[in-house]
Amino acid sequence: MNEVFDTIGQRVPRIEGKDKATGRAQYTDDMSLPGMLFGAIAHSPHAHARILSYDISAALEVPGVKAVITADDYDWFRSGGHVKDETLLAKGKVRYIGEPVAAVAARTQKAAEEAARLVKIEYQVLDAVLSIDDAMNPDLPIIHEEFSTYQMNVTDLEVSGNECWATSAEEGDVDAAWNDCDAVVEETFETQAQHHLYLEPASALADVDANGKVTVWGPNQGVHFVQTRTADYLGLPLTKVRAISPTVGGGFGGRAGPHVQPIAAALALKADKPVKITLSRSTDFEICRSRHPSRIRMKIGAKKDGTLIAQEAELLYDGGSFTDETPAVASFGLMMARGPYRVPNFRGSARAFYTNKLRAGSFRGFGNPQAAFARECLIDSLAKALEIPPIEVRRMNAMVAGDKWLGGQQVPACGFDQCLDEVFQAVDGDRDQLPPPAPGKKRGFGFSGFAHISSFLASGASVQLREDGTVTMNTGGIEIGQGASTILTQICAEALKLPVEDINLTEPDTDTTPYNYKSVGSRTTYTTGRAVKAAAEDVAKQIIEHAAAILGCEPSHLTLLAGGQVAVKEDVTDIPLINRTVTFKEASLRAHYGVGGPIIGTHTFVFDGPPFDRTGSKMKSVVFGNMGAYIFGAQGAAVDVDEVTGQVDVVMAWAAADVGRAINPTNIEGQVQGGFAQGMGYALFEEMVWDNGRLVNPTLMEYAVAGVKEVPEIRTIIVEEPEPSGPFGAKGVGEPAMVGVAPAIANAIANAIGGRPNKLPMTPDRVLDAIEVDKTAD
Secondary structure, eight states, X not given: OXXXXXXXXXXXXXXXXXXXXXXXXXXXXXXXXXXXXXXXXEEOSSSSEEEEEEEOHHHHTSTTEEEEEXXXXXXXXXBOSSBOOBOSSOOXXXXXXXXXXXXXXXXXXXXXXXXXXXXXXXXXXXXXXXXHHHHTOTTSOOXXXXXXGSOBSOSSOOOOTTEEEEEEEEXXXXXXXXXXXXXXXXXXXXXXXXXXXXXXXXXXXXXXXXXXXXXXXXXXXXXXXHHHHHHHHHTOOGGGEEEEOOOXXXXXXXXXXXXXXXXXXXXXXXXXXXXXXXXOHHHHHHHSOBOOOEEEEEEEEEOTTSOEEEEEEEEEEEEETSOTTHHHHHHHHHHXXXXXXXXXXXXXXXXXXXXXXXXXXXXXTTTHHHHHHHHHHHHHHHHHHHTOOHHHHHHHHBOOTTOBOTTSOBOXXXXXXXXXXXXXXXXXXXXXXXXXXXXXXXXXXXXXXEEEOOBOSEEEEEEEEOTTSOEEEEEOOOOSSSSHHHHHHHHHHHXXXXXXXXXXXXXXXTTTSOOOOOSOTTOIIIIIHHHHHHHHHHHHHHHHHHHHHHHTSOXXXXXXXXXXXXXXXXXXXXXXXXXXXXXXXXXXXXHHHTSSOOOEEEEEEEOOSOOOOXXXXXXXXXXXXXOBOOEEEEEEEEEEEETTTOOEEEEEEEEEEEOSSOSOHHHHHHHHHHHHHHHHHHHHTOXXXXXXXXXXXXXXXXXXXXXXXXXXXXXXXXXXXXXXXXXXXXXXXXXXXXXXXXXXXXXXHHHHHSOOOSBSSOOHHHHHHHXXXXXXXX
């Protein structure tokens, strides 16, 4: 930790911040093209029904309408993240209320919306499957009768009925281990659907050139993924689809897949005109994505001294109408269920089901918050049974560097024990400084531990030295508000010892941008950052080679100096031009106009950590071959609980995150604080509610979130245990910042009143029920 850096660790202001703050940033709905049409979508009024016929004649008669499309305009082109089960528009049947069934392009928004309302569709209504229990009921209809024919990347999947994924893993001998336990606790937990609540509703602009190539702009978290999915839906080669990411108004996983980009592209192709579609907030709620609701049964056993011996987890996820990222969410939830603890005997399974509701997809934490809520609450229950402080149970079982994750991967760096210590000490130091609770309220303190990952799949970057010695950097990392542009620029600047002002980061564009899977999974800092650092180091190597030729020495005699210069190393004394420096500009001009050609560095890779031991860990249908760069952290919360109303006020919060190396401390603090605020909403307020398949709270008038009055002071503690393979030792922090929030608050509630709700959100009614249960138990 004694390394000295020029840019790493500096609180560099956000590169895109001024444009956003002054209104210069151009979001998709701000964009316009000559002759642009406006798009509108006709939606299914039924949760589950067969489509018998379409009548678009009335829609075509609306003045200004230039195109109307239905699924009959397309073959059975299917797309999907892991299972190809979606079509551009509902084809054959509809599977949730709000599903797009037709789309219209017209000269005005009003005309498009009127025409969409006039599309007539005849349906045969079917019974709906609206919950996990419904999905397991063999007497209810199958939502995807053709599931066995869908293309998917798995060979050992065994599911039937409305089950769309099933995965499992096991280490040790769980059944025998229960006999060695002095205490065993088992509980069932439920979590809800949550909306991403990004500031910018779904929007897309599409245009077609004279050769039939369609370009789509729209908020996203991966231009290459949007390109692939759009091409799938339309039956086009990738060379005929270009995806560009303008300024993005938030993501949180909600832009990890396409939303209305493919529909806008289809309308543009049909009308041969640019088409823009922007959803209202309520429509975005109804047709995009949510977090996976879940039901989790978990069992943990320990010795009387608190040593964990065995754990069993059964995770059930509601995937909604299409699989989207459900196979990965189920797999990841399973792999995170044991958490950052040493448990020698573990058995877990994760099952996911189709239901006739909005599809569930990627969301900050990716199946981990659900598992963490169950595990961290259960650890507190175990500690209570053992009469040991909960923080001590966590401390004595905390993973350390060299331990193995579920799946057999060794963890090379781990600051979890320090995170626990730092949070506990901070809470202990602050608790007496807090004002006392008001009369009728009880104060409680709770803790949680968590872990996450920073890398999987592929990323790439290119770095080009310009003639004047400045640099242009190109990556597929999307700036979604998490600070990726600033972080990647700092990594590039540090590798070349340039000021950040000399780095130009280009807009992600599939025509020019190196491949990057997505900006998801807290992988941008580590995974894309590794690609950027390697590409910049390639540029540095070439610069030094040109400088060596200019100075008449060996490249090994030279080093970079801050500010774009190359100089002779201090320990080299036998070079004629020993006091001469070469600027990046000189090296670049020599390359451009003399020898070798322009200096460009590139690097692409697929995460190269060790694979899972699928045999030793009895892993089945886990979609990941490997993942790594594990992130660790701990959180604490202080709450006041009103014993009459059940109202919970979070009065202070503490959060420690092991980030490997803090590239930009200000950015990390923002991520941790924002993660806590979002996690607080998940814990106490937010829930998407359906009634007979219809979402009843699709606006911010009905959908409650944590506001400025509810979010408390959040003390952020940065722990740095450098990740050996990370760029300058760094790893991610964006997703895990919200993973441990709900259980920390739940455990604080239990500390205050003796019991806690096992169902999220922990509304006043559920808290009052927990109070009554605790009284009954006494």
